[in-house]
Amino acid sequence: MIDVGPAEAPRPIVEFGERRVLVTRNGERWLAAVGIPLDAPAGETSIRVNTARDVAFEVREHAYREQRLTVKNKKYVSPDEAQLERIGRERRIIDSALDSWRDVDVDGLILAPPVDGRRSSSFGLRRFFNDQPRSPHKGMDIAASEGTVIAAPGRGVVTATGDYFFNGKTVIIDHGQGFVTMYCHLSRIGVEEGQQLETGEPIGAVGATGRVTGPHLHFGTYLNGTAVDPALLLETVTAAD
Ligand SMILES: [Zn+2]
16 A cells, blocks of 8 residues: 545545556545556565656565365366367456456455354465475465355456356456456356345355365455455454364
8 A cells, every 4th residue: 555645635536557546535545556466576666646756665575375175176287279279268367357447446465254264275375286286375375165145345346257267156246447356167157147235135145056076255356466465454353273
């Protein structure tokens, strides 16, 4: 969160690289909420305010934990050509929904928990499936039984729903200014694309669709097209594993 000036001024346009950044009011100040990629190098970087002024900040190293998993269904470890084609097509749909920009006022970044349950896998975990390195875990897994209703953690608009190869049945919600949340492995999708949601409205139910070892909710949160740790945004954080 970076202070970008007094709130008497209009909400400034803030960019990080090529991407617009969410700006929210905090009392008398505007704050920019910048999502930093997990693979960003440590060191000084900056955001640009109103295409004129650079505000510098420092990215520091953070060590994430490592996890080794055995996945029995080979199709999820070594997909064939047709599956790779499907994965690529779905990746483009998902990326575009995660990178959407809607220029509305966003009233803070605090989210209600989408389901109650134990956090079974944390953001940033470095994963190996059958000893093959995979991309780090870009969300929080919350253990809950199949059929547990998932509630929208904040107001927003449904921008994508689908049944994807890795993510299974999925819902993506746009909360405004590039603040996006994603729900994966659902047993049932209860919303439609374009639907407006208020906090607490049901969006579907926990399941075990896609690449999973058991029923849980994969909860992803994004700022400026970049996955950020949901634990930073939840009003009540359940105990870590
Ligand atoms: Zn997950």
